[in-house]
Amino acid sequence: MTKDERSTGTVMGGVRKSLPLCLAVAAFGVSFGVLAESEGFGKLAPIVMSLTTFTGASQFAAISILGAGGGLGAAVLAAVLLAMRYLPIGISVAPELHGSAISRFAQSQLLLDESWAVANRGDGTIDRTTLVGAGLALYVSWQLGTLAGVFGGSLIGDPQALGLDAAFPALFLALLVPQLRNRRTRTAALIGAAVALSLIPFARPGVPVIAATVGCLAGWRSRGVDHSVESIP
Amino acid sequence: MSDVWRAVILVGVGAMVCKAAGPVVIGGRQLPERVQGLVGTLAPALLAALVATQVFGGDHELVLDARALGLAAAAVGIAARAPILMVVIAAAVVTALARAA
Numbered sequence: 001m002t003k004d005e006r007s008t009g010t011v012m013g014g015v016r017k018s019l020p021l022c023l024a025v026a027a028f029g030v031s032f033g034v035l036a037e038s039e040g041f042g043k044l045a046p047i048v049m050s051l052t053t054f055t056g057a058s059q060f061a062a063i064s065i066l067g068a069g070g071g072l073g074a075a076v077l078a079a080v081l082l083a084m085r086y087l088p089i090g091i092s093v094a095p096e097l098h099g100s101a102i103s104r105f106a107q108s109q110l111l112l113d114e115s116w117a118v119a120n121r122g123d124g125t126i127d128r129t130t131l132v133g134a135g136l137a138l139y140v141s142w143q144l145g146t147l148a149g150v151f152g153g154s155l156i157g158d159p160q161a162l163g164l165d166a167a168f169p170a171l172f173l174a175l176l177v178p179q180l181r182n183r184r185t186r187t188a189a190l191i192g193a194a195v196a197l198s199l200i201p202f203a204r205p206g207v208p209v210i211a212a213t214v215g216c217l218a219g220w221r222s223r224g225v226d227h228s229v230e231s232i233p
Numbered sequence: 234m235s236d237v238w239r240a241v242i243l244v245g246v247g248a249m250v251c252k253a254a255g256p257v258v259i260g261g262r263q264l265p266e267r268v269q270g271l272v273g274t275l276a277p278a279l280l281a282a283l284v285a286t287q288v289f290g291g292d293h294e295l296v297l298d299a300r301a302l303g304l305a306a307a308a309v310g311i312a313a314r315a316p317i318l319m320v321v322i323a324a325a326v327v328t329a330l331a332r333a334a
Contacts, residue, residue, distance in 0.1 A: 083240045165328070200293070
């Protein structure tokens with residue numbers, strides 16, 4: 001099957017696929033807004049941060065470290081380390097993102113673990129329209145949640161008491177399992193999980209997930225191997 | 234300018250650059266043949282790492298808590314071929330119940 005014949009999703013399809021996550025993302029947006037407001041960051045700064053940063057883990061890290069008096073450098077370092085997983089994720093989606101550099105920049109800002117995961121076709125490629133639809137829905141959810149948290153306080157209770165923090169790994173597992181069809185992907189997943197778990201006690205938050213990308217080396221194909229495979233009649 | 238606004242700007246720029254670097258530099262072009270193989274295994278490696286850190290990650294320690302039960306519920310749902318929405322809800326409900334217990 002050539003690239004053009006692959007099934008392509010729609011923007012609305014991406015919105016639908018991300019809906020189960022939108023509630024959880026909005027709830028964490030609320031808790032981010034509440035935390036930022038209660039730490040004395042005012043209303044405007046958390047709202048601007050959600051609009052521009054749009055990655056919850058980095059935002060929580062920055063706000064909680066600053067709030068605890070950890071200093072600007074430590075706050076920014078932790079937040080950027082957490083965001084660095086988007087470097088390999090961005091490279092993996094780059095071939096699918098067309099258009100001008102400004103358009104590609106705009107689309108790339110809709111990257112979130114969740115939008116990337118639901119847009120993944122399972123063969124190493126992503127569906128651009130699904131990514132955009134899911135990314136937009138999650139972006140709006142994150143902003144509405146932040147606004148509600150900043151202005152209304154915790155309207156929906158503690159996301160952790162509602163178990164919503166377990167929704168994200170459940171989604172990732174559901175998207176991971178169908179990909180474990182061959183030895184390469186199983187090896188990659190095992191290495192990824194093992195590296196991440198073994199680094200949690202020692203490394204700063206964010207580092208275990210970045211280091212886990214070494215698991216993708218299981219997909220390395222040397223030219224020699226490929227040629228020998230092709231030469232078999 | 235306060236540290237709060239410095240953090241908003243620096244973290245915002247950092248996150249934007251991380252997300253945009255690949256798409257802006259490479260955008261629309263095919264990756265080299267060798268790298269394509271790596272991209273196919275990037276998803277399982279990263280997804281497995283996200284599951285591991287979000288379920289067993291604590292403050293510089295590995296922890297076994299209500300989230301593990303939620304993940305187990307998700308695994309049962311996946312094995313039973315339940316829709317993703319049900320899998321996600323099952324994980325949240327089981328985790329919430331375990332915390333309330």
